[in-house]
Amino acid sequence: MDKTTINYYFSKGFEKVKAIEALLWSIALPGFGQLLNKKYIKGILFIALEFVINTQSQFNEAIRLSFLGRTDEAARIVDIGWLMFYPCLYFFAMWDAFKDAGGGRMPYSFLPFVFSAYFVTVGLMYSAHVTIGDVFFGPIWLPILSVIPGLAVGWLLQFLLLRWRRPSVP
Numbered sequence: 001m002d003k004t005t006i007n008y009y010f011s012k013g014f015e016k017v018k019a020i021e022a023l024l025w026s027i028a029l030p031g032f033g034q035l036l037n038k039k040y041i042k043g044i045l046f047i048a049l050e051f052v053i054n055t056q057s058q059f060n061e062a063i064r065l066s067f068l069g070r071t072d073e074a075a076r077i078v079d080i081g082w083l084m085f086y087p088c089l090y091f092f093a094m095w096d097a098f099k100d101a102g103g104g105r106m107p108y109s110f111l112p113f114v115f116s117a118y119f120v121t122v123g124l125m126y127s128a129h130v131t132i133g134d135v136f137f138g139p140i141w142l143p144i145l146s147v148i149p150g151l152a153v154g155w156l157l158q159f160l161l162l163r164w165r166r167p168s169v170p
Contacts (some may be wrong), residue, residue, distance in 0.1 A: 019103030026097040030090055037132025046093045053089065057082035063140055071138030075128050077138045084124055084149050087143065091117035097108030119150030 026033030031046030054060060057079045065074035093114040098104055123146030127139045137145065 001111040016103070019098050019101040022097040022101035023094055026094045030093035033093065037097060037100040039100060041085070042096065046089070049085075049089055050093075053082055053085050057081060057086065061087065062138075066140035071141065072138050074140060075136075075138045080124065080128070080139065082104035084121060085116045087120035087124065088141065091120070106158075106162075107165070108158040111158045111161075112151045115154035115157070116147050119153070120144075122146065124144055134135065 022033035022036050025034075025036050030050045030167055031048075034043030036042075037043075058077050062074040062078040062083075065077070066073070067155075091095040091113045095104070095110055097160040098113075102144065104110060120143045123143040124139060127137065130137065130142055
């Protein structure tokens with residue numbers, strides 16, 4: 001292998017690491033991935049929106065109560081009207097950070113993010129009314145569990161669209 005080939009593979013590996021790093025920071029707090037990518041206005045905007053939605057919906061307190069197993073209390077104190085903004089903000093901020101850092105180059109790679117946002121939002125809407133067995137998951141755990149089918153549908157749709165995509169004409 002010559003030096004050019006090694007540099008090419010090294011840079012591609014670095015891009016993947018950078019994209020994953022931005023994605024993981026965005027999972028920690030929407031806007032952090034944008035700051036890492038030097039997109040300061042977007043980063044500050046996402047952080048500000050996250051704080052407004054978080055405080056208005058009482059999201060952190062609902063998370064705390066849910067982790068303590070007090071999901072009934074979490075459902076009573078959370079403001080669903082405000083919290084319904086969170087899934088789309090959260091998954092869009094992740095996608096944006098990931099893409100700006102060089103990820104998401106495969107066609108339709110946005111679909112797992114989009115469908116996760118949809119499914120989490122629907123999970124949140126039903127969270128006050130769904131009990132599985134004798135377990136009430138509440139406004140935190142049911143939406144978190146809804147990420148799984150969201151990712152599955154997004155990846156499946158991406159796979160199908162890539163498979164059935166018409167070949168480009170030379």
